[in-house]
Amino acid sequence: MENIYKIKRSFVIPLIIITILLFVLLLLSLLKGHMEERIILAVIFSISLLIGIESVKREIIVGKEKLTIKKFFRRKEFTFAEITQLAVVALKKKVYFLLTTTKGFYIFSNLFENHALLIRSLMDRLGEERVEVEVKNYLNHPLERLSLIIMSWVAAFIIAALITLKLSGI
Numbered sequence: 001m002e003n004i005y006k007i008k009r010s011f012v013i014p015l016i017i018i019t020i021l022l023f024v025l026l027l028l029s030l031l032k033g034h035m036e037e038r039i040i041l042a043v044i045f046s047i048s049l050l051i052g053i054e055s056v057k058r059e060i061i062v063g064k065e066k067l068t069i070k071k072f073f074r075r076k077e078f079t080f081a082e083i084t085q086l087a088v089v090a091l092k093k094k095v096y097f098l099l100t101t102t103k104g105f106y107i108f109s110n111l112f113e114n115h116a117l118l119i120r121s122l123m124d125r126l127g128e129e130r131v132e133v134e135v136k137n138y139l140n141h142p143l144e145r146l147s148l149i150i151m152s153w154v155a156a157f158i159i160a161a162l163i164t165l166k167l168s169g170i
Helices: 011-031 037-058 115-126 132-140 147-168
Strands: 003-006 060-062 066-073 074-079 083-091 093-100 102-110
Touching: 003 115, 011 037, 011 147, 037 066, 083 115, 083 132, 093 115, 115 132, 132 147
Parallel strands: none
Antiparallel strands: 003 060, 060 066, 066 074, 083 093, 093 102
16 A cells, blocks of 8 residues: 655645746736846746646655655655665754665655654554664654745735736736
8 A cells, every 4th residue: 555645735725826826916917017027037937847746746655565756747766675764854944854875865854744744654664673663763853834825825915915906007
């Protein structure tokens, strides 16, 4: 049985809304904007679109025999024997997990849905000797990263306000 872990919907939804609102703002700018404004909005929209696609496509799949990390147009697979270490670095509410393998290292954050369950299932498959003590301690008190989600919603509201101002002619 495979368990699939994706980026939290509570982050992906405002990110998609931001991208849509930026596209609307770009269209309005094409109708009533200056060239500099169009260029800046096109760049910001493009970056937002790429981040949105990457966030939607990012998955970690924990199978019986292997681990698969999917990103936009990329896919890495390892057997659990190839994973040499699982570590954690916590910077306030930002938590990064470092997976060291015979093929390199991979970093993922606590922005994944059920990330504590993901880490626990990796620990079960890796065994005590390949999991750092800090990871075990982290699972006693896992942290949720809400600031990025809140900032995303704030950005969506600001862009919506800009659209409203543009439509009202101010």
